[in-house]
Amino acid sequence: PEAINGRLAMVGFLAGAGAELFGAGPLLKQAGSASQPVLLVFALLIAASVIPVVKGGEGDYSKSLDDFQLPKEVFSKQMELVHGRAAMAGVFGMLVLEALIGRAVL
Numbered sequence: 001p002e003a004i005n006g007r008l009a010m011v012g013f014l015a016g017a018g019a020e021l022f023g024a025g026p027l028l029k030q031a032g033s034a035s036q037p038v039l040l041v042f043a044l045l046i047a048a049s050v051i052p053v054v055k056g057g058e059g060d061y062s063k064s065l066d067d068f069q070l071p072k073e074v075f076s077k078q079m080e081l082v083h084g085r086a087a088m089a090g091v092f093g094m095l096v097l098e099a100l101i102g103r104a105v106l
Helices: 002-021 027-033 035-054 061-066 077-101
Strands: none
Touching: 002 027, 002 035, 002 077, 027 035, 027 077
16 A cells, blocks of 8 residues: 555656646645546546455555665665655645745745
8 A cells, every 4th residue: 555655646746746846726725626637537546555454464564664774776666665764754844834934835
């Protein structure tokens, strides 16, 4: 689930930041102007996170944090998790900054 959520966060961050650069406004305004697609993506995120748990998979999120180190290989599963976590933090950071300053960050 973390890999799927990370990939979606990477796409979401790139799309949101790119749209901000081209004048679409803050992330929440972007989400509000296309509420049905945003709700569909949220539903898919929830399904992608819940299905492995329901099927009996334990997930690897908590185990991956126990002995986490930055990987030396560029294209690896660990590096994808690092980028996914960075994208999740980026989206959250953009939302917080936009709420604080009241306008688009970029």
